[in-house]
Amino acid sequence: MEAFFLEMGEKAFRASQVMKWIHQRGVNQFQEMTDLSKALREKLEHEAEIRTPELAMEQSSDDGTQKWLVRLDDGNCIETVFIPEDDRGTLCISSQVGCALDCTFCSTARQGFNRNLTSDEIISQLWVARKALQPDPTTDRVITNVVLMGMGEPLLNYDNVVEAMRIMLDDNAYGLSKRRVTLSTSGVIPAMDRLAKDIDVSLAVSLHAPNDALRDQLVPLNRKYPVKELIAACERYLHGKPYRSRITYEYVMLDGVNDSPEHARQLARLLRDKAAKVNLIPFNPFPETRYQRSSGKTIDRFREILHKAGVITVTRRTRGDDIDAACGQLAGKVQDRSRRDVHFARIEQRVHS
Ligand code: SAH
Secondary structure (H helix, E strand, C coil), X not given: CHHHHHHCCCCCCHHHHHHHHHHHCCCCCHHHCCCCCHHHHHHHHHHCCCCCCEEEEEEECCCCCEEEEEECCCCCEEEEEEEECCCCEEEECXXXXXXXXXXXXXXXXXXXXXXXXXHHHHHHHHHHHHHHHCCCCCCCCCCCEEEECCCCCHHHCHHHHHHHHHHHHCCCCCCCCXXXXXXXXXXXXXXXXXXXXXXXXXXXXXXXXXXXXXXXXXXXXXXXXXXXXXXXXXXXXXXXXXXXXXXXXXXXXXXXXXCCHHHHHHHHHHHCCCXXXXXXXXXXXXXXXXXXXXXXXXXXXXXXHHHHCCCEEEECCCCCXXXXXXXXXXXXXXXXXXXHHHHHHHHHHHHHC
16 A cells, blocks of 8 residues: 555555554545545545445344354355454454365355455455444444454465455554464465464464364365374464464364264373363354254363363353354355365465465
8 A cells, every 4th residue: 555655656654544544443435534635535536445345234143242244246245253252352254255175064165165355355344343333332342353263264365364464463454462363274284384474363273173084074174184284283383482372273062973082082192292272162053964062061071081181171152153153154145166176176286376
């Protein structure tokens, strides 16, 4: 944006002024940017455009969670979720229209894949959510944390995701702390290594199984990037970042599939001496799924085994499931264009490009 202003014969600092108007004050009209000269505002009207997406639908859960269906220019819709808690407000955003990874227990996977979101479509989810939350007078309706845990695999849309996260961290924009921006990945190892060098954010990894045989079935990407290599990549991610104490490992609790005491012991052996925190996610059902949620007792027993082995483990509280806003329930409206076999072959290519 600085280059854009310089090209117009303006000072570079106009960029930070406009950034603040857009991202901090939620303004999308140049006329309202009162610290720009009238002449500049008019010039911008002619030469530029601030295009913001449309909220196609808004739903509120009994527990205060809010979900928006965001309509993109091409007619596809993605979902964005706000989860208020006592001490924070977390916005869960999408990185792709659908997802190409085909994890068997995830509703997004069933929608298929259409395309990557652009960086502006990613960041605009913060913009629209903040705008939508603003009229609420209660103070807890503020976005303090962002998680890339919505639709899509963020590390398969690397450049756009990193650019959007830079705006989240930028003091001229959202100014979020690097501890409060979390990217969740199914484990695209080369991109994790790249990420460690490019930007400093928290990392969560969707593990879901303690061995390759089972993870191959649940998260097909595992066939390319198996468990041991994935854990090693996580350890590398933390290298040289002493203030980052742990990687969060997500583990969905599927009844009779990955939730036995033996699975817990295997997981404990895998993570015992690692900088790990395990997040157990009770499975969230969706239409026509073959899975069921593990019982509360099973989840407690699983957690206890990990805990006794010295692995920090918490059970993620289910939020927003009455409006299909919980983990793994996001569907949006995706015009499926996936030929999954082709996508798979291209994954590595894309990561390295
Ligand atoms: N593709 C990235 C980002 C999605 S994050 C990733 O895989 O990490 C969404 C999280 O919810 C992931 O950990 C995912 O595995 C988990 N999840 C998917 N389906 C779920 C379901 N039905 N119930 C609970 N968690 C689910």
